C-alpha cells in the first residue's frame with residue numbers, strides 16, 4: 001500500500017513537534033510539508049529544534065495545499081487558524097485530522113456539511129489519548145445511573161480555550177443520557193461570580209490553568225452517601241500520538257466528518 005502523504009500545521013508547537021516525530025518514525029505516514037506562521041520556503045531540517053527532514057515549510061496554507069499532493073492535513077495550531085486550515089484542506093480534497101480545540105458548534109456543522117457535499121472524510125478529535133476517550137465513555141455510562149455530576153479539567157497555563165474540548169465533549173456525551181436538572185441547592189447564590197463554574201444543563205465545568213500541568217480531567221458523580229470519580233491524566237504529548245496515527249489512517253476511508261476518536265475504535 002502506498003504511503004499516506006501528510007501535511008502538519010503547527011510543527012514548532014508542543015503537539016506539532018510530537019506529531020512530526022511520530023510521522024517521521026511511522027512506516028505508513030510520510031511528511032510532505034508543514035504550515036508554520038514564522039518560516040517560509042525552508043526545509044524542516046533548517047529550523048532549529050526540528051528533525052532533519054526535507055519536508056518543505058510554508059507560511060501560506062493555500063499555497064502549501066495547492067502545491068503539495070497531500071492526503072491528510074494534521075491540524076495542531078489555534079482555534080482561529082485551525083478552522084481556516086480545515087476549510088482550506090477540504091477545498092483542496094485533503095482530509096483534515098484536527099486536534100485543535102475551541103471550534104464552535106456552527107463551525108463544526110459547517111465543516112460536516114462541506115465533508116458531506118464533497119464526500120470526503122475528516123476527523124476532529126477533542127482528545128486523541130485513548131485513556132481520555134475511555135474516561136469520556138465511562139462517564140457517559142456512569143451518568144445514566146448517577147446524573148449529578150461536575151467536571152474539573154486542569155491544563156497547562158498556555159492553553160487558549162476554556163473549557164477544554166475534552167470537557168465540552170464529555171458534557172455532550174453526558175447530555176445524551178441525562179435530563180437537564182438543577183444541581184446544588186435550589187436557592188444557591190454565587191457571592192463571587194464564577195464560583196460554581198460554567199453550566200451545561202445544570203452540570204458544572206471547572207477549568208484550572210497552572211504551570212506544571214499537561215492535560216487532566218476528573219468527572220465526579222454524586223449519589224446518596226457516595227461519590228464516584230473517573231479521572232484521566234496525560235503526562236506528555238506522546239500520549240496523544242497513537243490517536244493521531246489512527247485518525248490519519250482511518251480518515252482515508254471516511255466520507256463524512258467524525259467528531260471524537262471513539263467512532264474509530266473497534
Ligand SMILES: NC(=O)C1=CN([C@@H]2O[C@H](COP(=O)(O)OP(=O)(O)OC[C@H]3O[C@@H](n4cnc5c(N)ncnc54)[C@H](OP(=O)(O)O)[C@@H]3O)[C@@H](O)[C@H]2O)C=CC1
Pocket residue numbers: 009010011012013014015016035036037038076077078079081098099100101102125126127128129158240
Ligand atoms: N486533540 C488532542 O488530543 C489535543 C489537542 N490539543 C490542541 O492542539 C492545539 C495545539 O496545542 P499545543 O501544541 O499545545 O499548542 P502550542 O501553542 O504549543 O502550538 C501551536 C502552534 O501553532 C502555531 N501556529 C499558530 N498559528 C499558526 C498558523 N496560522 N499557521 C501555522 N502555525 C500556526 C504556533 O506558532 P508560534 O510558535 O509561532 O506561536 C505554535 O507553534 C490546541 O488547540 C490544543 O488545544 C492539544 C493537545 C491534545
Ligand SMILES: O=C(O)C1=N[C@H](C(=O)O)C[C@H](O)C1
Pocket residue numbers: 101126127128155156159160163164165166167214215216
Ligand atoms: O490544549 C491542550 O493541551 C489540550 N487540549 C485538548 C482539549 O482542549 O481537551 C486535549 C487535551 O486535553 C490537551
